[in-house]
Amino acid sequence: MTLRGTTYRHAPGFVAGDRPKVVTGRFEFDDSYTLTRAKATGAYQGLEAALAKTPTEVHEMVTGTTLLGRGGAGFPAGVKWGLLAKGVWPRYLVVNGDESEPGTYKDRLLMERDPHCLIEGVLIACYAAGLSRCFFYIRGEMALAQERMATALNEAYVAGYIGRNILGSNFSVDVVLHWGAGAYVVGEETALIESLEGNRGMPRLKPPYFPAAIGLYGKPTVVNNVETLANLPWIARNGIEAYTAIGTETSPGTRMVAVSGHVKRPGVYEIVNGTTTFRELLYGDDFCGGIRDDNDLKAFVPGGGSAPWFIEDQLDLPFEGKLIGPAGSMLGSGAVMVMDSTTDIPAAALTLCRFYAHESCGKCVPCREGGSWLERILTRIVEGEGRRADLDLLLEVGESICPGTFPHAASKRLGIGSAPFPYRMTTICFVGPSAYAPVHSALTLFPEEFEQRVAVNDDRRVLIPLAVSSD
Amino acid sequence: MRFTDANVLLATDIVARYPVKKSALIPLLHLAQEQDGYVTNDAMAHIAELVEVTPAEVYGTATFYEMFKFEPVGRYVINICGTMSCALLGAHELIHHAEHTLGVRTGSTTPDGLITVNRAECQAACTEAPCLQVNYRYRYRVTPQDFDQLVDDLVSGRLAGEIPQHGVLAQVRQRIPVDRAVGAVPPESVTGPPVWYADESGAKS
Numbered sequence: 001m002t003l004r005g006t007t008y009r010h011a012p013g014f015v016a017g018d019r020p021k022v023v024t025g026r027f028e029f030d031d032s033y034t035l036t037r038a039k040a041t042g043a044y045q046g047l048e049a050a051l052a053k054t055p056t057e058v059h060e061m062v063t064g065t066t067l068l069g070r071g072g073a074g075f076p077a078g079v080k081w082g083l084l085a086k087g088v089w090p091r092y093l094v095v096n097g098d099e100s101e102p103g104t105y106k107d108r109l110l111m112e113r114d115p116h117c118l119i120e121g122v123l124i125a126c127y128a129a130g131l132s133r134c135f136f137y138i139r140g141e142m143a144l145a146q147e148r149m150a151t152a153l154n155e156a157y158v159a160g161y162i163g164r165n166i167l168g169s170n171f172s173v174d175v176v177l178h179w180g181a182g183a184y185v186v187g188e189e190t191a192l193i194e195s196l197e198g199n200r201g202m203p204r205l206k207p208p209y210f211p212a213a214i215g216l217y218g219k220p221t222v223v224n225n226v227e228t229l230a231n232l233p234w235i236a237r238n239g240i241e242a243y244t245a246i247g248t249e250t251s252p253g254t255r256m257v258a259v260s261g262h263v264k265r266p267g268v269y270e271i272v273n274g275t276t277t278f279r280e281l282l283y284g285d286d287f288c289g290g291i292r293d294d295n296d297l298k299a300f301v302p303g304g305g306s307a308p309w310f311i312e313d314q315l316d317l318p319f320e321g322k323l324i325g326p327a328g329s330m331l332g333s334g335a336v337m338v339m340d341s342t343t344d345i346p347a348a349a350l351t352l353c354r355f356y357a358h359e360s361c362g363k364c365v366p367c368r369e370g371g372s373w374l375e376r377i378l379t380r381i382v383e384g385e386g387r388r389a390d391l392d393l394l395l396e397v398g399e400s401i402c403p404g405t406f407p408h409a410a411s412k413r414l415g416i417g418s419a420p421f422p423y424r425m426t427t428i429c430f431v432g433p434s435a436y437a438p439v440h441s442a443l444t445l446f447p448e449e450f451e452q453r454v455a456v457n458d459d460r461r462v463l464i465p466l467a468v469s470s471d
Numbered sequence: 472m473r474f475t476d477a478n479v480l481l482a483t484d485i486v487a488r489y490p491v492k493k494s495a496l497i498p499l500l501h502l503a504q505e506q507d508g509y510v511t512n513d514a515m516a517h518i519a520e521l522v523e524v525t526p527a528e529v530y531g532t533a534t535f536y537e538m539f540k541f542e543p544v545g546r547y548v549i550n551i552c553g554t555m556s557c558a559l560l561g562a563h564e565l566i567h568h569a570e571h572t573l574g575v576r577t578g579s580t581t582p583d584g585l586i587t588v589n590r591a592e593c594q595a596a597c598t599e600a601p602c603l604q605v606n607y608r609y610r611y612r613v614t615p616q617d618f619d620q621l622v623d624d625l626v627s628g629r630l631a632g633e634i635p636q637h638g639v640l641a642q643v644r645q646r647i648p649v650d651r652a653v654g655a656v657p658p659e660s661v662t663g664p665p666v667w668y669a670d671e672s673g674a675k676s
Binding site for chain 2 (some may be wrong): 011014015035054055056089090099101102103104105107108127130133134139140141142143144145146150151153154157158160161162164169170171172173174176178179180181182183184195196197198199200201202218219245258259260261262266267268301305312335337339343347351352355358359361382
């Protein structure tokens with residue numbers, strides 16, 4: 001299938017391999033999104049298996065698998081459901097399909113290519129946790145995903161999988177399709193709820209830390225990522241032992257990882273969680289097959305644009321949150337972005353920093369002001385107008401967003417103790433710190449690239465005004 | 472423009488899906504943009520009536536979201552991704568090329584009103600960089616030649632069947648059959664657990 005300049009049937013990029021398939025089992029079929037194909041390949045059998053058990057048994061099964069949330073924070077799904085306020089009704093499910101973290105590309109694939117798997121996951125979650133209405137929130141820019149989900153929901157309603165008395169049981173739930181209108185911050189779960197209530201998508205003050213206590217319309221609410229829910233049908237069909245047999249005890253199962261940037265074979269891979277290392281992923285013949293043009297690796301972002309960067313020293317770390325955190329970053333949303341030796345590091349940092357500055361909702365001052373300051377200072381440096389004092393200014397602005405030590409992969413090289421992820425922050429959500437993470441990573445890992453840029457202006461007496469953002 | 476009669480029916484159907492009417496605000500703004508190509512003041516006033524909030528509340532929400540346009544835009548809005556993965560593989564050159572080809576800067580519309588071009592943020596197609604969207608339909612691994620071909624196709628009308636006018640997202644609408652729907656009820660009117668969960672909540676709480 002040629003993609004360039006032609007109509008495409010669905011999102012490209014998925015690379016199959018000889019690996020366990022938990023969420024991509026149906027991807028080998030071109031018509032994987034239809035109810036006919038889905039049913040022929042086991043769809044809704046997991047739902048039937050779940051309905052044969054009590055809700056508590058299904059909940060305990062999910063808790064027993066230690067299925068970790070795939071949206072970014074990596075919180076166990078079963079535990080999250082267990083936090084729902086007791087005795088308060090109704091309870092809602094909000095599906096987070098607002099995939100917009102830079103580098104992240106997996107939820108859209110799942111929505112376009114296997115919507116029935118997601119619907120089945122939604123139904124299992126609602127049954128297990130007593131959620132009586134579901135809102136499926138898709139990112140506004142994803143027209144085809146919206147279309148595929150709408151078609152699948154329509155089919156599933158008519159076939160009796162959604163709605164009143166599902167499959168003849170006393171289990172009833174409506175799934176309402178909803179989409180956003182372009183705002184990265186809405187991926188934060190309390191901002192998502194605000195948006196769903198028809199408000200500006202700004203994160204809510206915490207505590208309460210979880211919408212499970214007070215969520216949509218002030219009621220207990222579960223917010224789960226698309227990929228997290230996509231695991232449930234397989235788990236319901238195959239059970240705890242089969243799931244935990246894949247991966248490690250603390251990071252079981254598989255996860256979707258998108259590798260982009262300067263690799264030979266960029267793609268979305270379903271990898272074994274906990275054991276697959278970054279070296280395998282970037283260099284393995286089953287995966288990306290090495291850096292483009294056989295260049296050297298300069299740096300890579302291990303878990304989406306918000307994550308502090310890694311360098312070659314961290315290549316042998318596996319996809320295990322318990323090891324990545326102490327090393328100073330996070331696995332986040334399964335997005336690896338690779339920079340080879342030709343990369344202009346300050347410019348790359350600016351690209352990411354600009355994203356977060358642009359996407360700040362404006363609620364917290366350190367992010368609203370700090371993000372755009374970082375962007376403007378960095379722009380000045382990249383355009384050759386920066387001064388040495390600008391480097392300190394970047395650190396100072398960063399300190400106001402994330403006070404104290406900040407994690408970075410250069411700790412060893414700089415002879416200082418490593419600060420684990422996550423860092424302290426003066427903002428409600430992660431957008432502010434995310435604007436600083438790439439800047440800090442770039443500055444500490446590659447200080448010489450910044451110094452070269454600013455050295456030429458050292459003797460200037462007059463400070464050139466900060467450029468006004470072009471966006 | 473206010474909603475047409477057909478769209479008022481659709482809007483009523485959408486509002487009824489939510490336990491609280493205001494939740495329908497963003498879906499209705501999309502409907503307005505689908506109808507007129509952008510969101511007009513009249514449409515916002517009409518939405519305010521339908522969801523029973525003030526026009527200022529509609530405006531307040533609408534202006535937070537980047538996809539809503541409050542002035543006419545081109546029939547085709549081309550958003551070229553400029554974030555990390557695309558930037559690493561030539562997005563800046565593509566944006567530069569687009570500006571030259573179209574003769575306008577990003578953020579503006581060609582004089583004939585056909586094409587608006589923007590520099591956009593990450594579009595979740597990072598492995599297929601550099602990418603762009605035309606009215607939110609993807610084009611992957613776009614070269615400058617591909618871009619020129621795309622513009623040719625848009626100008627000549629060859630893509631008119633494939634890419635609807637700006638404002639139209641999914642071309643399939645969700646339909647909840649009346650005989651299958653559970654129905655939305657105001658949150659405060661629910662006092663107990665759902666029927667299938669009644670035993671569990673008794674045991675747990």
